[in-house]
Amino acid sequence: MSVGVRVGIGWDLHRLAPGRRFPLGGVEVPHSKGPEGHSDGDPLLHAVADAVLGAAGLGDIGDRFPPTDPKWKGADSRALLKECLAAARALGWAPAQADCVVVLEQPKLGPHKDAIRKSVATALGLPGSAVNFKAKTAEGLGPVGAGDAVEAHAVVVLEPVRP
Ligand code: MG
Numbered sequence: 001m002s003v004g005v006r007v008g009i010g011w012d013l014h015r016l017a018p019g020r021r022f023p024l025g026g027v028e029v030p031h032s033k034g035p036e037g038h039s040d041g042d043p044l045l046h047a048v049a050d051a052v053l054g055a056a057g058l059g060d061i062g063d064r065f066p067p068t069d070p071k072w073k074g075a076d077s078r079a080l081l082k083e084c085l086a087a088a089r090a091l092g093w094a095p096a097q098a099d100c101v102v103v104l105e106q107p108k109l110g111p112h113k114d115a116i117r118k119s120v121a122t123a124l125g126l127p128g129s130a131v132n133f134k135a136k137t138a139e140g141l142g143p144v145g146a147g148d149a150v151e152a153h154a155v156v157v158l159e160p161v162r163p
Contacts, residue, residue, distance in 0.1 A: 006093060008054025010047035010154040016147065024102060024112070024150075025133070026078050026119040031107050035150055038067040043152040044102055045077035048120060049084040051156035052095065056088035078123050085124070093158035095124040099132045103144050103151040109135035124156075 020034030023042040035041035049061050058064075064087075065072045065080055072080065085095065100120060102109065109116070117133040124131065138145035 004159065005096060006055040006057075006158045008051040008056070008156050008158070010050030010052075010054060010156070011152070012043040012046040012050070013144075013149055013151045014041050014043045015143075015149050023077065024109070025100070025116040026076075026123055027112055027115045029107060029109070029112055033147075039065070039072050039075040039080060040077050042077035043150050044100060044116070044120065044154065045081050045123065047152040047154040048098060048100065048124070048156060049077070049081045051098070051154040052081070052084045052088055052124075052158070055156050055158040056091055056093050058084070058087055058091075081123050088158060089161060092161050094161045095126055095130075095156060096159040097130045097157040098124060098126070099134075099155045101134045101136060101153040103136045103138055103153075105137050105140070105145055105147045 014035030014037055016033040017036045018033050022029040022031045022034035023040050025044040035043055053059055113133055113135055117131050118128045121128045121131040143149040144151050
C-alpha cells in the first residue's frame with residue numbers, strides 16, 4: 001500500500017487523586033486533584049504518544065514504557081512522547097497534524113485551552129496551527145462525570161520525513 005500519510009488514534013484515562021499535580025498536554029492545570037500514574041500521569045500526552053505509535057505501526061506506550069520500569073517513575077510525559085517521535089522518525093515518519101479531546105468535569109479548561117494546544121504542538125515539533133484541542137465534560141455521567149477520572153483522545157497524522 002502506498003500512502004502519503006499515516007493516521008493513528010490514542011486514548012487514555014487516569015484516575016484523579018488528591019494532592020497530585022495535574023499536567024495536561026504538558027501544561028500544569030491548577031486543581032485540588034491530579035492524575036495518578038507511574039509517570040507524571042499526563043493523559044493527553046499519553047494519548048498523543050499512542051496516536052504517534054499507532055500511525056507508525058509501533059504498538060503502544062504500555063509496551064514501550066512498562067509501569068514496572070523505574071526509569072519512567074514520575075517522568076515528564078514529554079520525554080515519553082519524544083521517544084515515540086524518535087521511533088517514528090527512525091521509520092521515516094514525522095508529525096503533520098493532531099486533533100485532541102480531553103473529557104474532564106472540573107476544573108473548566110477554557111482558560112487553559114490555548115496554552116494546552118500550543119504545548120502539544122511544541123511537544124510534537126509542530127506550529128500551533130497544526131494542532132487542535134477540544135475540552136468536553138461527561139455531563140455528570142460515570143467516573144469522569146463524578147470528577148474521579150480524566151479521559152483523553154488524540155488523532156495524529158504522520159507524513160514522510162522531509163529530506
Ligand atoms: Mg496514561
